[in-house]
Amino acid sequence: MTIAKAVVEFIGTFFLIFTVGMTVKTPDAAALAPLAIGSALMVMVYAGGHFSGGHYNPAVTLGVTLRGKCTWGDAIAYWIAQFAAAAAAAGAVLFIKGTGTPAPGPAAAGTTYNVAAWFLGEFLFTFALVYVVLNAATAKGTEGNSFYGLAIGFTVVVGAFAIGPVSGGAFNPAVGLGAFLMGLADPTHLIVYLLADFAGGAVAALLFLALNMGGDRP
Amino acid sequence: MTIAKAVVEFIGTFFLIFTVGMTVKTPDAAALAPLAIGSALMVMVYAGGHFSGGHYNPAVTLGVTLRGKCTWGDAIAYWIAQFAAAAAAAGAVLFIKGTGTPAPGPAAAGTTYNVAAWFLGEFLFTFALVYVVLNAATAKGTEGNSFYGLAIGFTVVVGAFAIGPVSGGAFNPAVGLGAFLMGLADPTHLIVYLLADFAGGAVAALLFLALNMGGDRP
Amino acid sequence: MTIAKAVVEFIGTFFLIFTVGMTVKTPDAAALAPLAIGSALMVMVYAGGHFSGGHYNPAVTLGVTLRGKCTWGDAIAYWIAQFAAAAAAAGAVLFIKGTGTPAPGPAAAGTTYNVAAWFLGEFLFTFALVYVVLNAATAKGTEGNSFYGLAIGFTVVVGAFAIGPVSGGAFNPAVGLGAFLMGLADPTHLIVYLLADFAGGAVAALLFLALNMGGDRP
Amino acid sequence: MTIAKAVVEFIGTFFLIFTVGMTVKTPDAAALAPLAIGSALMVMVYAGGHFSGGHYNPAVTLGVTLRGKCTWGDAIAYWIAQFAAAAAAAGAVLFIKGTGTPAPGPAAAGTTYNVAAWFLGEFLFTFALVYVVLNAATAKGTEGNSFYGLAIGFTVVVGAFAIGPVSGGAFNPAVGLGAFLMGLADPTHLIVYLLADFAGGAVAALLFLALNMGGDRP
Numbered sequence: 001m002t003i004a005k006a007v008v009e010f011i012g013t014f015f016l017i018f019t020v021g022m023t024v025k026t027p028d029a030a031a032l033a034p035l036a037i038g039s040a041l042m043v044m045v046y047a048g049g050h051f052s053g054g055h056y057n058p059a060v061t062l063g064v065t066l067r068g069k070c071t072w073g074d075a076i077a078y079w080i081a082q083f084a085a086a087a088a089a090a091g092a093v094l095f096i097k098g099t100g101t102p103a104p105g106p107a108a109a110g111t112t113y114n115v116a117a118w119f120l121g122e123f124l125f126t127f128a129l130v131y132v133v134l135n136a137a138t139a140k141g142t143e144g145n146s147f148y149g150l151a152i153g154f155t156v157v158v159g160a161f162a163i164g165p166v167s168g169g170a171f172n173p174a175v176g177l178g179a180f181l182m183g184l185a186d187p188t189h190l191i192v193y194l195l196a197d198f199a200g201g202a203v204a205a206l207l208f209l210a211l212n213m214g215g216d217r218p
Numbered sequence: 219m220t221i222a223k224a225v226v227e228f229i230g231t232f233f234l235i236f237t238v239g240m241t242v243k244t245p246d247a248a249a250l251a252p253l254a255i256g257s258a259l260m261v262m263v264y265a266g267g268h269f270s271g272g273h274y275n276p277a278v279t280l281g282v283t284l285r286g287k288c289t290w291g292d293a294i295a296y297w298i299a300q301f302a303a304a305a306a307a308a309g310a311v312l313f314i315k316g317t318g319t320p321a322p323g324p325a326a327a328g329t330t331y332n333v334a335a336w337f338l339g340e341f342l343f344t345f346a347l348v349y350v351v352l353n354a355a356t357a358k359g360t361e362g363n364s365f366y367g368l369a370i371g372f373t374v375v376v377g378a379f380a381i382g383p384v385s386g387g388a389f390n391p392a393v394g395l396g397a398f399l400m401g402l403a404d405p406t407h408l409i410v411y412l413l414a415d416f417a418g419g420a421v422a423a424l425l426f427l428a429l430n431m432g433g434d435r436p
Numbered sequence: 437m438t439i440a441k442a443v444v445e446f447i448g449t450f451f452l453i454f455t456v457g458m459t460v461k462t463p464d465a466a467a468l469a470p471l472a473i474g475s476a477l478m479v480m481v482y483a484g485g486h487f488s489g490g491h492y493n494p495a496v497t498l499g500v501t502l503r504g505k506c507t508w509g510d511a512i513a514y515w516i517a518q519f520a521a522a523a524a525a526a527g528a529v530l531f532i533k534g535t536g537t538p539a540p541g542p543a544a545a546g547t548t549y550n551v552a553a554w555f556l557g558e559f560l561f562t563f564a565l566v567y568v569v570l571n572a573a574t575a576k577g578t579e580g581n582s583f584y585g586l587a588i589g590f591t592v593v594v595g596a597f598a599i600g601p602v603s604g605g606a607f608n609p610a611v612g613l614g615a616f617l618m619g620l621a622d623p624t625h626l627i628v629y630l631l632a633d634f635a636g637g638a639v640a641a642l643l644f645l646a647l648n649m650g651g652d653r654p
Numbered sequence: 655m656t657i658a659k660a661v662v663e664f665i666g667t668f669f670l671i672f673t674v675g676m677t678v679k680t681p682d683a684a685a686l687a688p689l690a691i692g693s694a695l696m697v698m699v700y701a702g703g704h705f706s707g708g709h710y711n712p713a714v715t716l717g718v719t720l721r722g723k724c725t726w727g728d729a730i731a732y733w734i735a736q737f738a739a740a741a742a743a744a745g746a747v748l749f750i751k752g753t754g755t756p757a758p759g760p761a762a763a764g765t766t767y768n769v770a771a772w773f774l775g776e777f778l779f780t781f782a783l784v785y786v787v788l789n790a791a792t793a794k795g796t797e798g799n800s801f802y803g804l805a806i807g808f809t810v811v812v813g814a815f816a817i818g819p820v821s822g823g824a825f826n827p828a829v830g831l832g833a834f835l836m837g838l839a840d841p842t843h844l845i846v847y848l849l850a851d852f853a854g855g856a857v858a859a860l861l862f863l864a865l866n867m868g869g870d871r872p
Contacts (some may be wrong), residue, residue, distance in 0.1 A: 250468070355485040368478075379466045380454065380472060
């Protein structure tokens with residue numbers, strides 16, 4: 001059962017990161033990449049959420065596990081599947097687009113943001129993403145809703161529009177690894193993605209529990 | 219309980235106004251800022267609506283309170299949280315983007331709208347926003363729906379496309395304050411945002427009650 | 437009761453046509469006008485659908501009445517409210533934008549479509565709109581759904597992208613009247629909007645009944 | 655009953671492919687064609703899904719039939735209706751736009767992808783589309799949801815942004831035929847659309863069954 005769920009995590013993470021690569025990496029980067037990427041997450045959450053939870057993001061898996069809706073055993077299997085999917089998606093993108101194209105810089109020409117701004121942006125929107133996931137998919141107050149995929153996917157749309165020019169906009173350590181393997185991010189960015197994104201997810205889960213947003217306590 | 223709900227109002231308002239600043243303020247203003255801003259509201263309504271009501275807007279809090287679905291005590295706490303979030307979001311945007319960049323004018327080069335047009339535009343779409351909130355989130359005829367966040371968030375998408383070039387398109391006194399603090403709005407605009415937006419919210423609530431759209435009376 | 441419902445029809449139609457004028461008429465026409473216009477319809481359907489049915493379109497009112505879900509008495513009141521809202525919205529747009537700006541041509545520079553193409557495009561997408569309304573809002577097979585506003589509004593998004601450059605893309609006689617009053621359409625276009633749009637709505641209703649899509653017959 | 659359902663399949667497929675032609679074929683190709691095309695699928699799935707299943711795609715019909723939710727008799731009628739709708743939509747587009755305009759190449763000027771890349775892109779996103787359809791519309795774990803049209807339509811939005819510049823982005827043999835008849839695709843592309851898209855749909859159905867995502871087995 002854990003294996004079947006990990007396969008679903010692999011599929012969803014693969015399509016998320018494959019879409020990142022196909023819409024951000026030149027040639028043929030898309031002006032609406034944030035919409036495409038967030039929508040990729042949305043449709044995969046709607047497809048696989050009922051089966052694996054539809055995390056597709058190691059920081060989400062951390063948050064959901066801290067909140068008590070995923071076992072640590074499943075979490076380890078999910079992390080392996082998610083990072084493996086990042087490598088597979090990077091391979092597929094490089095097969096289609098080739099390796100020779102230079103990566104676009106994450107910030108507009110002539111503008112630079114410092115590493116504290118990267119960290120803050122990544123932390124804030126990964127916090128927002130896990131906060132939305134926990135409320136839309138694990139709280140008593142929203143049980144049986146049909147909006148969870150829309151809410152989760154469009155948090156990434158918003159974050160990518162808002163923070164994309166600053167840090168690249170990963171909000172997901174597996175996306176960070178995939179971007180690194182595709183030549184879209186340098187090692188410093190990868191370290192920020194790992195540290196800030198796991199931290200944002202953990203803080204969101206702890207706040208969710210402290211406020212009793214899940215409705216677990218009377 | 220009021221404090222926990224006010225924290226949720228702070229979080230949602232923070233991300234709404236942080237997204238406004240990151241997508242409207244140069245450098246790296248986004249062509250699709252209206253979509254990003256309305257979607258930020260949508261995802262935060264879906265995340266926190268079940269807990270605090272998901273107002274994130276002092277004019278919405280006024281309208282919901284006049285309609286009888288929020289106490290005046292909670293309303294005051296919400297207003298404090300919402301305006302505090304505006305200040306915090308403005309600080310975060312200025313930390314990332316810096317204070318030296320000139321703000322873009324709210325209207326296209328060579329075009330000017332008069333202050334009556336600003337007021338009318340702000341009044342109309344804040345009316346629309348509160349009208350949508352009350353019907354989608356407090357009416358018997360729509361109980362248990364999954365569309366409330368989509369309807370509320372996309373009212374702001376529409377208003378920002380339609381009225382953004384005229385008045386800036388706040389439809390929310392806290393957004394108006396945040397825009398002012400970030401250098402995106404001058405004092406005259408701020409006054410219009412405060413007057414027109416509270417007026418629009420109040421009129422929407424009174425009309426909603428007069429028409430018995432909530433289904434409270436037989 | 438009919439009066440309260442007609443007020444709701446007036447409000448929804450007003451915001452739909454006000455958005456058309458603010459995003460299509462220069463200055464400050466929006467590149468994403470189709471998305472804004474369809475979303476305006478979506479949010480107003482979600483707000484008023486539970487109360488008046490959320491038609492905001494004389495051709496939809498005709499189709500819903502032929503399908504038996506609206507009385508002819510209500511239909512007449514709705515038509516009056518819808519066309520009155522078109523006049524009011526045109527007045528508000530002209531107040532804000534002024535009357536001196538030349539209207540953009542409906543077709544791209546150097547391209548012309550003939551009147552048969554206008555008629556076909558208008559007929560097809562008004563057919564699609566009423567077909568979607570009847571299935572999403574009046575069929576047994578979709579009772580209790582939360583997607584009706586999204587489906588209805590985005591039919592107009594699609595139609596405006598597909599047919600906008602050909603005929604202007606009204607799919608709604610009241611929108612046609614409003615566009616004419618704002619100087620966005622000439623008398624020939626107005627005649628096409630009236631004939632093709634009512635025809636499309638009627639044919640959709642008759643087909644819906646013939647196929648028993650509502651599930652009324654065993 | 656099969657005939658009425660095939661009529662609904664014809665209508666939905668017609669509007670999907672008519673939208674493809676109107677937004678992709680010059681003159682007046684739309685920058686947001688992927689959003690328009692995916693939304694066309696979304697609204698038609700919401701309109702006709704309760705009646706025919708809302709396939710509008712021979713590869714989806716193959717996948718749903720392999721999964722056991724459509725009879726082979728219905729499948730044959732659906733395929734006939736879908737390919738006939740492709741021809742009718744191509745005729746309507748050529749009537750409106752004329753036949754003299756040169757088709758734009760599927761890839762950006764100066765960039766070429768090889769046929770293996772076309773095949774991989776088409777295979778992957780048709781797999782994703784059928785995977786989303788089966789989970790959102792035929793699985794016990796998602797019964798009664800209101801998101802199926804959004805999930806299905808936006809899978810095509812994502813695929814068209816991600817793969818459109820590579821292969822044209824059909825993910826649907828009937829769309830492939832329509833594009834060929836409108837002069838938007840050459841014979842080599844049509845062969846790829848037929849082979850890769852049916853293969854992607856079949857593999858998605860077999861994986862769905864192997865993982866027991868439908869919840870049919872205990």
